[in-house]
Amino acid sequence: MPHSIRLRTFRDLLNDGAVVDDPERIATYTTDQRQLFTGAALAVLKPTMTKQVADIVRLAAQLGIGIVPQGGNTSYCGGATPDASGRQIIVSLERMDKIREVDPVSMSISVDAGAILKNVQDAAANAGLLLPLSLGAEGSCRIGGNIGTNAGGLSVVRYGMTRDLLLGIEAVLADGTVVSDMRKLRKNNTGYDVKQCFVGSEGTLGIVTGAVLRLAPLPTRRATAWLKLANGAPLAELLALVRRESADLLTTFEFMTARSVALATEVLTDPPSLRAGPAGAVLVEFASSSRHLDLDELLEAVLAEAIEFGWLEDAFLAQSGSQRTAMWRLRETIPEGEKRRNGSVKHDISVPLSSIQRFLDLAGSHVRSYDVDLELSVYGHVGDGNLHYNVLVPPGVDRLEFTKRIDGSLSLQLYDTAAALGGSFSAEHGVGRFKKHLLERYGDVGRIAAMRRIKTAFDPANIMNAGAVVRPLGEKSAC
Missing domain, CATH: 3.30.43.10 (Uridine Diphospho-n-acetylenolpyruvylglucosamine Reductase, domain 2)
Structure with missing residues (x-):
């Protein structure tokens, strides 16, 4: 035709x-x-x-x-x-952007899949509630995509990934059938949890058109601190201390190397005077909706312990909203700093918390062996084991050519290291088209077989985002 x-x-x-x-x-x-x-x-x-x-x-x-x-x-x-x-x-889905309902009693929000994440956050906040999903692209990413990639972000350590916030879903299958399960229920054990099939599917099983998301009480108090890590500071042990002593009020534990902090500082017109220690820096934040908890006092006590152990060179508590904003601006400007400097080859690594330092040591050794002149920008949501381990593109070098070269060599060494430690090559960015070969390289054979069966059952003609994530049954690998 x-x-x-x-x-x-x-x-x-x-x-x-x-x-x-x-x-x-x-x-x-x-x-x-x-x-x-x-x-x-x-x-x-x-x-x-x-x-x-x-x-x-x-x-x-x-x-x-x-x-x-x-x-x-x-x-x-x-x-x-x-x-x-x-x-x-x-x-x-950009024109399907309605907020369908905010239910303060059920603490849920029902939206079109094309709703921009920031708009959904604002709608929840206007009702005195919090949508805990927060990430750098929240001003442009949309809820359907967040579900399709199981987006994580800055508050996973306390609230979990998108998967943990999803209560109900509406989706269109490959034959046009509409799955309508927009219920607000926390408990619903009535067979297969079909909505979870769409989480992380990246549009390969159908098109998500609506979602019901779990909300939380809106924090009215926050305590935020910038930590300068001493040489040899054990990240996992520091996180365990902060989490344990905060009575589960910890929402953020963001790690940054000194190079990452410097990249952000170079971009900002009025950068704060915050710096990293010999082992980097951590942005830590407690949050609560209670009027009766003194979070600053609690955070000070926890950090005093960490200083006693010799894990911190110094710690700076935000004394005002503007100081807190400055700390967050520094963290959130790192990707822009990388971009301004000629870009980076991104590695979205996830490893068990107990293996973070081991990964950093081994990965650093691989980079030095590959090219001692390469620079790194390493940061991430260490509270959930996620590191953005990025290799900076050298000045004057073509970004695409450099990316292709690193992807076929050094990247595989980094992914091999993560896999050997029980980790993953994709913590929160998904698989898409670019990482499908990595799924076949590192994925469990049985799990991939199950994924291919699910893909074929949902989409037998392979019309939904063909070429992304996983091959259907009967299609041979191009590798």
Whole structure:
């Protein structure tokens, strides 16, 4: 069927404004967030309701056209980017952005999958509640993508990943069937927990169109501190101390090396005078909704213990909201600092907490052996075992060529090290298109077989984000 006729059939379902086929406008949807790959698409479709999504999927299945669901297009692994064949359509959820309901009593919020994370946070806050999911891209990433990648972020140590916040879901399967399970229940043991199949699936099993998320009491008090780590400071033991003595009030435990802090400082026009110690720095924060807890006093007591043990050179408690903001700005500017310096090759490593220092030691040895002149930017949510172990692109070197070279050599040594310690090559960024070969290299054979069976059962014609995450049964590996 000619291209123009196929597009006309989609226009009949939607309207002209919902079907984008202008090459220049399509181009803004076909390149991944890190600009490592540009695909091609027949068109970009922008439905406004679940019924339209179901109609699109049914028609695409009849025409044999592939579908790539897309939210904010912030994936670091190409999970929302079409392939180069030009035989896929992008279904953008950007116009499905409604806050459906905030229920303060049930402490839940029901939203369209295209709702921007920051807007959902704000809607919860306006009701005196907290959506604990928080990450750097929250101003542009969307809830459907957060579910598709099982996004983590800055508060996982206390509240868990997206998976832990998901109460209900609405999704469209590959044949157009709508799964409608938008219930607010904490307990519902009625067979398979189907909603969890979509968590981490990156659009390969269907299109998430709605979600019910668990909320928490809105913190009214916070205590925040910047810690300068002494030489040889044991990260895991420090975390254990802070977590134990805080009575589970710890929300943030962010680790940064001195190089990462310096990169952020170079970017800021008015940087705070905060620095890292010989072993780096940690941003730690307690939060509570109680009016009766003195968090500053508690944090001071905990840090006094850490100083006694010789783990900290110094610790600075935020004395005002502006000081707290300055600490957070320094942490959150690290990715921009890397970008301004010519970019980095990113490694989203996860290892057991007890193995973090061992990984840092072994990985550092691998980097020095590979090229003693390479610089690193290492930071992350150490509270949940996640390290962003990034190799900086040397000045004057082509970023894409350098990335390709590192990915095929040093990166594998780093992933081998993480795997040997019981860790993972992807803590929170997902698999997408770019890391599918790593899943096949490091994944358990039985687990991958189960994933392939699930993919084939949900999407027998392989029209949902084909080429991402996992191969269906019957498709041979390209490796």
